[in-house]
Amino acid sequence: EAQVTQNPRYLITVTGKKLTVTCSQNMNHEYMSWYRQDPGLGLRQIYYSMNVEVTDKGDVPEGYKVSRKEKRNFPLILESPSPNQTSLYFCASSPRTELEQYFGPGTRLTVT
Amino acid sequence: AQSVTQPDIHITVSEGASLELRCNYSYGATPYLFWYVQSPGQGLQLLLKYFSGDTLVQGIKGFEAEFKRSQSSFNLRKPSVHWSDAAEYFCAVGEPPGTYKYIFGTGTRLKVLA
Numbered sequence: 165e166a167q168v169t170q171n172p173r174y175l176i177t178v179t180g181k182k183l184t185v186t187c188s189q190n191m192n193h194e195y196m197s198w199y200r201q202d203p204g205l206g207l208r209q210i211y212y213s214m215n216v217e218v219t220d221k222g223d224v225p226e227g228y229k230v231s232r233k234e235k236r237n238f239p240l241i242l243e244s245p246s247p248n249q250t251s252l253y254f255c256a257s258s259p260r261t262e263l264e265q266y267f268g269p270g271t272r273l274t275v276t
Numbered sequence: 277a278q279s280v281t282q283p284d285i286h287i288t289v290s291e292g293a294s295l296e297l298r299c300n301y302s303y304g305a306t307p308y309l310f311w312y313v314q315s316p317g318q319g320l321q322l323l324l325k326y327f328s329g330d331t332l333v334q335g336i337k338g339f340e341a342e343f344k345r346s347q348s349s350f351n352l353r354k355p356s357v358h359w360s361d362a363a364e365y366f367c368a369v370g371e372p373p374g375t376y377k378y379i380f381g382t383g384t385r386l387k388v389l390a
Contacts, residue, residue: 168319195376204285206366206382207320214376222377254319264310265378267319 166191168268170255176274177245185240185271187255195258196238197222197265198230200251207254213238245275278303280369282381289357290389297352297384299367308370309350311341314383315363323365326350337361362388 168189177183189196197212199222209222213232227249229241238257242249252272256265279302289295301307308327312320324335331343341352350367367381 197376197378199380204382206282207368207380209378209380212376212378220376223379256320264322264325265320267321269319 166266168255168257168266170253170268170271172271173269174272176276178276179246180244182241182243183245183273184242185253185255185273187238187240187268188236189238189255189257189266190236191257191259191266192235193257193259193266194235195260195265196232197256197258198228198238198240199254199256200224200249201254201270202251210240210253242273245273247275249273250275278307278369278371278379280367280379280381282365282367282384284384285382286385286387288387288389291359292356295352295354295357295361295386297365297367297386299350299352299381301348301350301367301369303348303369303371306343306345309341309343310368310370311335311339311350311352312366312368312380313337313363314366320366323352357386357388359388359390362386 171186194215198210199207208224211230213219255268258265281300310325311323314320326343364383364385369379371377
């Protein structure tokens with residue numbers, strides 16, 4: 165089944181404890197992206213990747229890192245999480261920007 | 277700066293009634309336009325998209341949207357709403373050509389009355 169998977173689905177952590185949210189797609193898509201969703205703000209793009217080893221900042225990249233060492237994986241790294249990063253995070257992939265993005269199920273992160 | 281505006285935060289309609297969700301964008305050229313739906317606790321699913329050509333596009337689940345360049349709008353419509361349409365709807369803009377940046381609106385939450 166073609167899909168985007170994210171792990172973990174739920175995570176509660178404390179301020180400053182480094183964490184990684186994994187994202188994997190099995191559709192051989194070139195493009196991948198991370199978003200955060202907050203009430204009243206919709207989805208905001210954090211980082212995106214056009215292909216392996218090619219990444220760029222979205223609208224809200226502060227406090228986040230990404231890497232794209234393999235085509236299928238695009239992990240999101242929070243090296244020192246803060247409470248303002250409490251949010252619902254979505255990973256998405258697409259074969260090309262003109263086509264639809266396929267979204268993962270989301271990761272709900274709480275930073276205390 | 278590019279932006280997407282969904283002026284209605286909440287909309288309530290009765291089952292069987294028609295629906296129109298508004299979306300306005302600010303962009304120098306014609307962007308790629310999308311409507312996504314998010315059911316409670318779920319990820320986002322594409323309803324329809326517009327890149328060029330016919331300004332009236334058909335999507336899944338009986339939805340359609342019309343691109344109006346003069347009004348910078350891409351409103352979503354459905355002639356008869358079903359209770360299962362209750363969800364949050366997001367309009368999105370993809371910046372061409374191939375810049376890979378997407379901008380989402382803040383969403384419209386649809387409630388359907390039986």
